[in-house]
Amino acid sequence: MLEFFQLNYLFHQLRTVKSRGTIMDQRHTGLLYKKFVDEYEKHVKNKRNIDMTRGKPSVEQLNLSNDLSKDLDENDYLVGFNDYRNYGIVDGIIEAKQLFAPLLGASINEIMISGNSSLNQMFDMLTLFFLKGVPSVYVPWSQNASIKFLCPSPGYDRHFSICEYFDIKMIPVEMTETGPNMDEIEKLVESDDMIKGIFCVPKYSNPEGITYSDETVHRLASMKTKAADFTIFWDNAYALHHIYDDHDQLENILQVCKDHGNPDRAYIFSSTSKITFAGAGIAMFASSEKNIAEIKKHHSIKTIGPDKINQMRHVKFFKTYDNILKHMEKHSNILRPKFDLVLKMLNEKIDIKVKETVSWRKPNGGYFVSLDVMDGCAAEVIEKALNAGLVLNKAGSTFPYNNDPRDRNIRLAPSFLSLEDLAEAMDILCSCINMVCLGKISK
């Protein structure tokens, strides 16, 4: 069935080509297209099962933290008057705060350590804002029919899912090389008091690997917003997640917000999910002292305390912030060859004619390569890849409401796969891109 379909498609393409270019061009394109279809057919016949959807650490990376689960002894439980095996300390243990404060650019009084999931913390924060309102404003968002959030796009699909869950209307904002388009943002927030926030992955952004420039951070912190309770959800998931030697630098949003007289605007989230264990790490949160005090009250209603033993495991495992940085070098040593491979294969395997319609970005860190294929081709590339056994994220998933307006973005997640699987995955992907995009070009 598939072969018959492909053959028909091929003839159709050839007819189309014939009616446009020169005979030589037509013949060349036709043969090339046939070659790509043949390649693709081989992949379909030799169907693999490779999942490239999620930014999960690999087994090798997880092995780096196996000592996290080594014995704790009594001295690790009993600290001062506290027994960390017992209830309490809703904002996390002081040792963990001290260890991770530099990661968030926060002081000890501006940080909370709790739970295992920063996504969960973001969800909880929205729960608080919907039920009670933003600290110091305290008008519950649930009283408004249409709360809106700015969503720099492409962006992180799980931020968008949370927005959908809360019926938050998402306004996509174009991403640039320096972060989201600030001209657009400033105009929007100045005039609409229902725009209550923005979801940012400010460093090595998901999926593009872009780090917000100092100017972008300053403009976000200083801009006039019609909503008094405008909030910045600053998901600094990749704060230390460099891949190449050229490390991006991100301004300290907490400090910059203070400097511009909006000290309570930013809510910073991070976790050790991609530092130690994904799921069995610890999540952290920072904001102004005032916000932290209020949010601590909120947490005191919903729990008697976080898992402090797991916090202590992390403290004992790392001891110093410097050791965390050294640990992250080991991660990047594992990740770098994978990113190298992805970038190399995109460069080498994508046909020169197709390449004019395709673009990607070499990130200095993070977990993804963001690939823009020819407009109108992403969904088809993703579908063809699936037929050949390569699972990619659903078309449009990097955009609010799964709506990629140009149908071109594909997020590549190289971290979890072995180099062998990754090479195969990229082979399939490039083959699909060549076939689909050349088909489109020839139309």
Place this chain on the structure above:
Amino acid sequence: MLEFFQLNYLFHQLRTVKSRGTIMDQRHTGLLYKKFVDEYEKHVKNKRNIDMTRGKPSVEQLNLSNDLSKDLDENDYLVGFNDYRNYGIVDGIIEAKQLFAPLLGASINEIMISGNSSLNQMFDMLTLFFLKGVPSVYVPWSQNASIKFLCPSPGYDRHFSICEYFDIKMIPVEMTETGPNMDEIEKLVESDDMIKGIFCVPKYSNPEGITYSDETVHRLASMKTKAADFTIFWDNAYALHHIYDDHDQLENILQVCKDHGNPDRAYIFSSTSKITFAGAGIAMFASSEKNIAEIKKHHSIKTIGPDKINQMRHVKFFKTYDNILKHMEKHSNILRPKFDLVLKMLNEKIDIKVKETVSWRKPNGGYFVSLDVMDGCAAEVIEKALNAGLVLNKAGSTFPYNNDPRDRNIRLAPSFLSLEDLAEAMDILCSCINMVCLGKISK
């Protein structure tokens, strides 16, 4: 200052007594009262610092689970195709479900294991119900101005705090020896569709140590409720927490709800906080398969998964359900002498005259002794105890809105204190009770 005040008070009491009883009675009561005041004064002078407020496990109890934090090896992480150090499995690992399903009386498909705090799970469940509604009804509770819950009282203060947080109007329901007054409950839920639920601690209830009778459970499961989305929050925190050999038995609410044609009514919560580590344990939740499927979707939005490594720690530590039961015997061996001491001292130290106005209950399990002093005396007893350095829960805290209508209930939490401290605490408490209640009797 204090002594002067006490002396004045003594003279006032003596004058009051003189005007009522016989001369002999008066003299006796007067001398007795002076004795109690003297005793109390000694406690005030010798001010201690003993906190008897929370049902926390003691260091000895926590030590029982120290092996929980022993090394995990690679075989414990890698199970089948899963690496438990990585993202995913939002409803918890199968091994933990199998281990704890009997505790909740649930099948594998009726259980979720997540997080470290059952209180947090209850809070999350209310968040879901307020934002989206109860599964299968899906009318968000936030659309109604006055959601009401039934609160058997005395009860658990943190349930009440959560209700207050969500602006849920609490309707206190009297507790009896067989659970909450079911006549009252049936009448209420039949006529008011804003009554959306009930908070229960059905086994060794907090604070009274009462276990709901089979009849109570059947009536809760079968009663007609005007609200289609009426829910039972079944906080089975003390499912295995026996103290004496006479173990209470609790009906399986899930099964009984099914039998009565209300399969989706019950939401069961529990945790290992008082089995292994309080805060670093694991929380569990059970309901109908249909509810679980819906709630899993909700969880999938807010997190990429729970801490599965900590779940595996528990699986490896206990191995079998039978081992959990054996482990609980060790807990009860530590707790029993403490409960014995509390009951003995109440019996011996409270004056015979005062005793007529005071009552308590010997629980077969749980974490508390619930004490009812003479009407109108609890707040004063608690205040006097604080003056002498014994911190008890705030007056009224076992009732919604901190409103104990008879001002008589005091929750005693013996678990955390050493036997020595506990003896001192009970000495102070009984002294306060004798002084305050005799003072009141004599008025």
